[in-house]
């Protein structure tokens with residue numbers, strides 16, 4: 001059974017098509033990244049999964065339940081870290097988790113939940129005095145109440161320092177190892193690259209890619225980036241190199257040529273570059289998820305322009 005399945009999902013707000021004919025399947029046990037530029041439709045999709053808003057058309061199944069007619073059952077088995085969250089300044093961390101336990105009607109040790117997200121030491125302090133990272137972990141502890149089968153995290157690493165972001169990754173992996181499917185949206189590509197089994201990229205409401213990160217690398221011409229040091233580098237050299245067969249793009253980056261290769265042989269490209277300006281050194285770097293994201297989300301804009 002899929003953890004999440006949308007078919008023909010569409011949501012319009014007046015003239016704005018926030019989500020357009022989205023078909024998406026997230027398998028049970030996956031860590032799945034949901035990416036897209038600002039306004040792409042990520043939060044709208046998440047809100048529909050949780051029945052906070054209703055779709056214009058299409059169907060959504062979450063953990064085998066229809067998200068609209070069985071929203072209660074979905075929420076009972078799902079933990080959510082919302083995009084915009086707030087804590088109650090005058091309540092302690094423990095009281096927050098006790099409240100979540102009561103809402104879900106489950107009996108668990110609140111401090112054990114706080115311990116899973118590393119804020120047990122502050123269990124009896126008022127949340128008003130928590131740092132941003134501690135608040136986020138507190139909300140995550142509330143999301144973990146009842147051992148959810150699905151965790152939906154909207155931008156879980158926003159505002160976290162590098163240590164906090166690393167801890168968030170560890171918590172995501174730990175929860176996944178307990179059997180929880182993780183569906184999360186993020187603009188922080190390193191974070192997604194580090195933990196996700198698969199990612200979907202949406203752009204202006206439409207699904208533009210869904211695959212493993214390696215799969216995305218293979219599917220684009222931006223799979224690898226070639227850095228070349230040449231004896232003399234100026235705009236004329238860059239332009240000449242950009243015009244070579246097999247070169248997708250050429251930029252000057254930190255005193256080197258930064259090239260994307262459009263299929264074909266890297267060595268043939270290097271030989272041609274050498275004829276324009278003597279090659280001193282080169283290195284090949286696998287494209288980052290960020291390169292791929294830019295490629296997928298700007299390509300469609302260029303086509304439409």
Ligand SMILES: Nc1ncnc2c1ncn2[C@@H]1O[C@H](COP(=O)(O)OP(=O)(O)OP(=O)(O)O)[C@@H](O)[C@H]1O
Nearest residue numbers: 013016017018036037038039040041042043044045
């Ligand atoms: N309640 C609403 N009324 C009108 N338009 C809305 C509403 N909610 C979202 N939209 C529009 O739908 C589109 C998708 O918005 P959404 O918030 O889902 O994007 P997002 O991918 O989550 O963006 P971000 O990364 O900036 O959070 C945007 O054009 C947005 O302006």
